[in-house]
Amino acid sequence: MTRRVAAPKPRLRSWLESPVAGPLITFLLIFFLLSFVPNFLTMRSVSGIVNAATLTGMITVGITLLMIAGEFDLSAGALMAVGAFLYGGLTMNGSPPLVALLMALIIPGLLGAFNGLLLVWTGIPSFIVTLGTQFIYRGALWVYSGGIMLQTVQQIPIYDVFNGRMDFIADLIKDANFRTALLWLLGVVFLFQYILTRTRFGNHVFAIGGNPGAAKAQGVNVNRTKVICFIISGVLSGFAGVLLFSQYKTAKIATGAGEELKAIASAVVGGALLTGGEGSIVGALIGVMLISMLRTGIILLNLPFIPADNFEAVVGVTIVGAAILNNWIRSRA
Amino acid sequence: MSRKVSMLMALLVVVTLLASACQPTPQVVKETVPVEVTKEVVVKETVPVEVTKEVVKEVPVEVTKVVEVPVETKPGADPNRVLNLYAVQHAMCAWDSFWCTVEEGIRRAADDMNVNVTILGPDKFDLERVAQLIDQAVAAKPDGLMVTVTDPDLFREPIQRALDAGIPVVAYNAGAGPIEDKIPYLTYLGQDEYQGGYQGGLRLAAEGGKKGVCINQQVGHTGLDKRCKGFVDALKEKGIPAEVLAISDDPASSQTVISDYYTANPDTDIFLTLGPNGANPFYAFMDAAGLKPGDIKHGTFDLSPEIIAKIKDGTTMFGIDQQPFLQGYGGVMMLTMVGRYGILPALPVTGTGPGFVTKENVDFVVDPNRPVNIYLVQHAMCAWDSFWCVVENGIKQAAKEMNVNYTLLGPDKFDLERVAQLIDQAVAAKPDGLALTVTDPDLFRAPIQRAIDAGIPVIAYNAGAGPIEDKIPYLTYLGQDEYAGGYLGGLRLAAEGGKKGVCINQQVGHTGLDKRCKGFVDALKEKGIPAEVLAISDDPAASQTIISDYYTANPDTDIFMTLGPNGANPFYAFMDAAGLKPGDIKHGTFDLSPEIIAKIKDGTTMFGIDQQPFLQGYGAVMTLMLKVRYGISPALPVTPTGPGFVTKDNVAVVEALAGTYR
Structure with missing residues (x-):
């Protein structure tokens, strides 16, 4: 974007070719439409939209990375629960917070590695592998926890580090209830956006997703790259569990159920291709925000014919719509 | 390949070791998301009881019975406490034999539960005197009071005095429940009249039929109707098809009315x-019309020597009994709880009847x-799921008190x-009896049927529908x-009015949760307050925002119901972010x-609804x-152990007894 030498038209064209273009245009379009909804442009709504997107957002980063590499991780939601349980259980036990954090990242990471190794060693599609392992992980969690729900009312400083209130903002701007989880999410998004676009590993991810055969011929270690992507997805899922427990101080077996599908939907809205080789982390973040924003907009609309318990359908319609629009923009570019 | 397999195994071992290094946790919450199978609602209607059971004989002297020696007691809930209870009733065994059964129930329960009960009653039917006796009982500062609410208007003030003095009050035998009687006592133990007719109808129609008739000797009497x-x-x-036929006091x-009706409707085969x-002229009609047992189906309420004879010879399928023993026994049991x-x-x-007396049990000898040997089979055990310790404590306590031998069976992990x-x-x-958790009706149907x-x-108990x-x-x-x-919770929340209510449901489509919301919405609508359901998800962050958005769009919403910790948790986060204070x-x-207990204490949350697992175990044995x-x-297909409301008033007790009795 800094190349000012390029002629105006090609510059626009090249921008449209970027994977962020479609989602961003959709986002702005819907934002414009929703801005007419009463109470939408208030700090309470805006901070609500952002907060609602943090947990899904964290998982979406890993999922998007995998989708670019041409793989799926349906076990992400289960790993989020694993992370939440380990982190919550250990901090409640009085274990050192750092140990709790590390366990909540390492164990989901190892389970992610297990997903990846199963995939590369058996050749079973990752969709099937992780479809199976998500049940295994949740089942194991059931045994580990004894089926009980975890909850505490104690307040440990580390909870504020990961998902505390940012009171200084709320003090400045009324109703701006942003939380520290947002900073962690943004940090992770920009870290992986950098890794994906500016490092050799990132190149490899795109390469193995786009054309594994060619990538292999170029000397890319396809298997190792895939396993690393699965580990990243596992660690980020565990971290989502950490963020969750830090604010809500509660974890149960069903924690994160369906989170992986929302993440895949966000990634798709954000421009990732189900077939791999294309996508962007920032785009995925836009996707998550878009879905969150829509839900808020629909509830705020308070339409008599969409009862409060059925806004999901509208969100679903829009996910499909956004994906179609993305494809259309991509094909025009 | 074997190297790969061994590496995968090694990875799993590492994970397992790491995970087991992180010990399971201290503070736990057991969610009680109801079992997916649905439960029929039995809170049909409250019931005015026919008071006049009395055959007034002249046995004077006010009867005051003291069961067991009084023992000093201390206030506050205490599992080992010896309780002093009072029962005030409008008639006595001494001059009305019906009441001997009720009093026997009271006495047996007092014996079993090791409580003292003093029974007060007038020496003849005299409601003014009963009102005085209630005051007399209150003056004795008992730990609990059971009263026959024969005349709610007359008894309202004395009972209210008892309640104001902090004495728990239940009604037995006569009453209509706290709502209809407009006296806030705990519950009324008596027959559920609607359920009696309904369940009787189901039995009579079990094998089909052409036409049914309900022979009513006093149309307009609420209970009979x-x-x-x-x-x-x-x-x-x-x-x-079925209808009501009015008859009179003249047999x-x-x-003749019954006979004429039968002539006009010869296909009627269910009575x-x-x-x-009503049974008496009916039998005369059968006799005159030459109808034999088996030609038609007949059931009746209540028992008489004639009815018992007809049950034995097969003319009458059943007599419905209000089970007065249970009214006495259950009253003492509840006050003890x-x-x-x-x-x-x-x-x-609390329905004590209908109890069905049939050919099979008409000769039952009390x-x-x-000796009672029972088996209990449950899908989880205290050994590995702490929720069940409370249930098992209930079983243990009841077995000890009632001298029942029991064997408890359960798997060593979740394995249906x-x-x-x-x-x-x-x-x-x-065994003499079997209690079990019907966790999976389809899987358990065959083995349970074998037991039956x-x-x-x-x-x-605990799981079933x-x-x-x-x-x-x-x-x-x-x-x-x-x-x-949901319904009773809604009534409490709407007691002081409100503008709009919302039921926050974390799993729309789950039958049990949907019923909770339906009850809530129905209660608010009854109070003229609009209410709806708001769906949230498993993601607390998204859920918090959904609640917040809903509140922004509907800022007049002032009544919120959540269906468990999973809904309450993001709700509290929403309150916090929106700056809402307790009382707003x-x-x-x-x-x-x-978290919920803390919020009940600080006044944010009016109540938490408890399914009272101790009572599930205790009640199963009882x-x-x-x-x-x-x-x-048991009178009803569902014997509710909950909702038990935990409020600011009793949250300390619940917390103190948590894990053992609560």
């Missing part, structure tokens, strides 16, 4: 009479000393196939009535968690014991 309504509803449900003309006064564990009766009306095997194992032991076929009384919905003919299910929980809005929730020794069957 309810019986007929239940009967007609049951038959209509089975696709059989001769009544017989229900509402007591000896309140005094010792802070466990409250679930519903405004033996209070009969294994539970099904354990049921068979229990049946093979030929072997003549073993079977009841369900009642014999009708589970399609297994066991006696009753002891568990939470989800609809009633009203909030009630199902279930308890450390129900089977009553069946084996006294021939008493």
Whole structure:
């Protein structure tokens, strides 16, 4: 974007070719439409939209990375629960917070590695592998926890580090209830956006997703790259569990159920291709925000014919719509 | 390949080791998301009881009985406390034999539970005197009071004085429940008239039929009309037309009315009479018309020597009994639960009847000393799921008090196939009774049926949906009535009015949760307050924002109901973010968690609804014991143990007894 030498038209064209273009245009379009909804442009709504997107957002980063590499991780939601349980259980036990954090990242990471190794060693599609392992992980969690729900009312400083209130903002701007989880999410998004676009590993991810055969011929270690992507997805899922427990101080077996599908939907809205080789982390973040924003907009609309318990359908319609629009923009570019 | 497999195994071992290094956790919450199978709502209607059972004989002298020696007691809920209870009733065994059964129930319960009960009653039917006796009982500062609310208007003030003095009060035998009587006592123990007619109708129509008639000797009497309504509803449900036939006090003309009706409607083959006064001319009609047992089906309310003879010879399928023993026994039991564990009766009306007297049990011989050996089979155990420790404590306590031998079977991990095997194992032991958790009706149907076929009384506890919905003919299910929980919770939240209510449902489509919301919405609508359901998800961050958005769009919402810790948790986060203070809005929730308990204490949350698992275990043993020794069957397909409301007033007790009794 800094190349000012390029002629105006090609510059626009090249921008449209970027994977962020479609989602961003959709986002702005819907934002414009929703801005007419009463109470939408208030700090309470805006901070609500952002907060609602943090947990899904964290998982979406890993999922998007995998989708670019041409793989799926349906076990992400289960790993989020694993992370939440380990982190919550250990901090409640009085274990050192750092140990709790590390366990909540390492164990989901190892389970992610297990997903990846199963995939590369058996050749079973990752969709099937992780479809199976998500049940295994949740089942194991059931045994580990004894089926009980975890909850505490104690307040440990580390909870504020990961998902505390940012009171200084709320003090400045009324109703701006942003939380520290947002900073962690943004940090992770920009870290992986950098890794994906500016490092050799990132190149490899795109390469193995786009054309594994060619990538292999170029000397890319396809298997190792895939396993690393699965580990990243596992660690980020565990971290989502950490963020969750830090604010809500509660974890149960069903924690994160369906989170992986929302993440895949966000990634798709954000421009990732189900077939791999294309996508962007920032785009995925836009996707998550878009879905969150829509839900808020629909509830705020308070339409008599969409009862409060059925806004999901509208969100679903829009996910499909956004994906179609993305494809259309991509094909025009 | 083997190297890969061993590496995968090694990875798993590492994970397992790491995970096991992180010890399981101290503070736990057991969610009570209701079992997906649905439960029929039994909170049908409250029931005025026919008071006039009296055959007034002249036995003077005010009878004051003291059961056991009084012992000093201390206030506050305490599991080991010896309680002093008072019972005030409008008639006495000394001059009305009906009451001997009630008093026997009181005495047996006092013996079993080791409490002292003083029974007060007038020496003849004199309601003014009864009102005085209530005051007399209150002056004695008892730990609990049971009263026959024969005349709610007359008794309202004395009972209110008892309540104001902090004495728990239940009504028995006569009353209509706290709502209809407009006296906020805990519950009324008596017959559920509608259910009597309804269940009687279901029995009569079980094998089909062409037409049914309810013979009502006093049309306009609320209780009798309810019986007929239940009967007609049951038959209509089975696709059989049914109507009400009015007869009078004159048996001769009544017989003719029945006969004329039968002539005009010769296809009528199902008859229900509402007591000896209706059964008597009905039998005369049968005799005159030459109808034999088996030509038609007949059931009746209440018993008389004539009715018992007709049950024996097969003319009459059943007589419906209000089970007065249970009114006495249950009253003492409930006051004991309140005094010792802070466990409250679930519903405004606790059905002691209908109890069905049939050919099979008409000759039942009561033996209070009969040894009772029961088996209990449950899908989880205290050993590995702390929720169940409370249930098992209830079992243990009841078995000890009532001198019941029990064997408790359960799998060593969640394994329903294994539970099904354990049921068979229990049946093979030929117990006097069997209690079990009907976690999976389809899987358990065959083994439970084998128990029933072997003549073993079977009841369900904690998990199940009642014999009708589970399609297994066991006696009753002891568990939470989800609809009633939502409904009664809604009434509490709306008691002081409100503008708009919302039920926050974390799993729309889950039958049990949907029933909670339906009850809530119905209660608010009844109070003229609009209410709807708001769907949230498993993601607390998204859920918090959904609630916040809903509140922004509907800023007049001031009544919130959540269905458990999973809904309450993001709700509290929303309140916090929106800067809402306790008192700005009203909030009630199902279930308890450390967070909810803290919020009840600080006034944010009005109540947490508890399913009272202790009562599930205790009640299971008690129900089977009553069946084996006294021939008493549970009145309703669902015997609710919850909702039990935990409020600021009793949260300390609940917290103190948490994990053992609560």
